[in-house]
Amino acid sequence: MLLSVKNLRVSYDKIRALHGFDFHVNEGEIVCIIGANGAGKSTTLRAISQLVPVEQGSTIEFMGENLFKYTADKVVSQLGISHVPEGRRIFGNLTVMENLKLATFSRKDSDGIHRDMARVFEIFPRLDERKQQKAGTMSGGEQQMLAVGRAFMSGRRIMLLDEPSMGLAPLLMQGMFDALRQINEEGTAILLVEQNARMALKFAQRGYVLETGNLVLEGKSSDLMGNPEVKKAYLGG
Template structure:
């Protein structure tokens, strides 16, 4: 479904991604593991059109998308839930969700997706008239995910969904990620919590200082000594 081929991305003179390649098949959950500053968020931003690679290709369902405008990439079926949630804090929950469907014209389908989001996140239904800025961190994360789903993506990019959340909420968020995947949405997940990420992923890539240094099935990476030492706290 997605093929990233040898991309190089720079911030000014600093090279953030070096010849990064990866593939995602339809229906998979693929996770990217790496330390802070390894280039994981940069990779998601490049796929979703927020950054432009200097070299290399990004191919989505047969179309070259590297360098396309972010909104046309959303239209093609890729939604990005950014790190730090980025909800519109002075708008209500409902208005935030409406914005997720901004590029759509199918009123019935939008109504259906509102219900789907409220089914996944009943808390958002309770808070739908509340300003997003008054929600807890976990609720804002649910809203950011719900807003992305309102675009009806084929591929969902999730950047650190569990960051700063209480353990119980982390479990909820990961359960919902699995449910979203089971309804047919392919997922690329960036996550510091390697244990949780590998527990739900089909495959994984490890990225260090802008390079992919390891890849394999989630089970293989879970067993890898290198991954255990660096990301799983040595157990």
């Protein structure tokens, strides 16, 4: 088991966002967490990335190690957990190349960095064309490519993706998921959080359904897609 989360509880200002969420991700797997706005999906990813404090009794283990021993930057640089945040959040004042280079800040393997950089440009040729451009001047779809490319450069054991389909036209969305599939096939596990349940379940092998901070269903994507409750609530009947 790559990532194992038990009894995850997180509160913001005394309001509990997660009420003891249990889930896991196996090596090389694609797992999705679906749910409505405010269900606690993003909070789950933030807790893994050590961006929000968790409550006593929560455990997160990564490759058998207690994740809470690591600070946010070490989670990325030492454990290889990369995080593509909601809304892309690329550094608009830096060039595309600088955004990618910044993601390698703590890496020492210059050969590996070169190889990965070349791979990013293969997966997203558009980024290669825009290398010297300020990232803020790119289109939303291109910025999403950069956000994923940046994550690819920073850590590769698992990629946490927060709503990568948000604001993308259907064709671009398909291209993005194809690229993510490629990245996964090269050995990076993926934990995907999505409001677009249909897209997410088609893409992932397993899924978890969150409702206002509680786990309500889990299982194989195919089973979830066939589940009448999921159909009704998330797949539009």
